[in-house]
Amino acid sequence: MSTIADQVTDFNVGFNEQIGPRLAGVFADEQAGLTAGGVPSDAVSQGSIIPDARLVDAAGAEVSLYDAIGEAPAVLVFYRGAWCPYCNITLKHYQRTLLPGLNDRGIALIAISPQTPDGSSAAVANGELAFTVLSDPSNVLIEQLGIKTEPNAAARSAHTDLGFDVADSNADATADIPFPTVLVIDSGRSVTFADVHVDYTTRTEVATILSAVDSLARVSA
Template identity: 65%
Template sequence: MTDQTIAHQVETFNEGFTAQIGPELSAVFDGEQADLRAAGVPSSALGVGATAPDAPLTDPKGAATTLDAVRAGTPTVLVFYRGAWCPYCNLTLRTYQQELLPALQERGAQLVAVSPQTPEGTETAIANGELAFPVLSDPENVLAGRFGIVTEPSAAARAAHTQLGFDVADSNADDTARIPFPSVFVIDADGAVRFADVHVDYTTRTEVATVVEAVDALGALAR
């Protein structure tokens, strides 16, 4: 268990990561993040009150399912993450496993994470965080597209990724570099979005306490 916020963990990670990759590559990623913040959350992103769309998904074994089937009328915290190649995603999912999942189980809600990776990439993400909640593939970003949160790394960032020995497209099921903005949506039992938090800067994430507060608000709405 960790008693640190995700933001604090990211700050600690960044110190080591910057030292590891050097100032040139660090400047590329800093520039990408600044551009993303300047552009802001896309107007297409679903907000509170929208009906959560359905889309086909794939489990880690390659079996087909859908978001509606996974939700099954249960209050759901839906997490979009970029992939197992993203250290910020791994850090966040691990924290959600340790701290958020028990709180949701106490409240009768579930946690579901989705990325555009291949099922093999999903298995890697599960192993990285020892995750015990549904982690699914959105093979062509269909679900992320319907939530209005699809983006892709800048050309400069992809070139930096290549220097670091990987390419996002190699991890994605559709061989593109399209990825979702890291996002959390709280969906009530009837399928309505009751909380939406889209992070255009992929080094920032929704804190556990914020998600729990949003889930607790579902109970207040029901009363």
């Protein structure tokens, strides 16, 4: 089974050819800048407590994060939106290769973005996702976790050239988005594993997540 990194490499070849060298250069510069900036000092990390939050499901109904998680440990995946091809690659991959392992372990998988419920529905449909997909409509939780960012001006201009604007997809009509992040939390809402990716073309691989989940199980035993 190919990794997310393998799929991204294959995707980038065709994508860069499609958009041309100018736009490809804009996105490469953005990724380099994000990498140079590093993970924010106040970003969620091991030992952080996840606060409850009022989120919205794909049908538009309000739901408590704690209610969605339940009483058991969980894996939270923060992604940019259904407009992001790297997010779609990742969520589809998690559906195929992560979800079965989490189901076997009794661990919930929840994906969260700032997009509208329609965007969440699109993400579900695009990936035929069978796990919970929620929206943080005002980026409240994302900001509390210290993982909020936004595309730079050049990238937003490039998005316009490609026919879309992040703000049109977000529930709060801003361009605020999370750094792609995976958190493993225990039954006490404490983070036991945090992986924040400032370069949005890279993501947490399934083997790494399952290893973190299994480490949590050993500690709890």
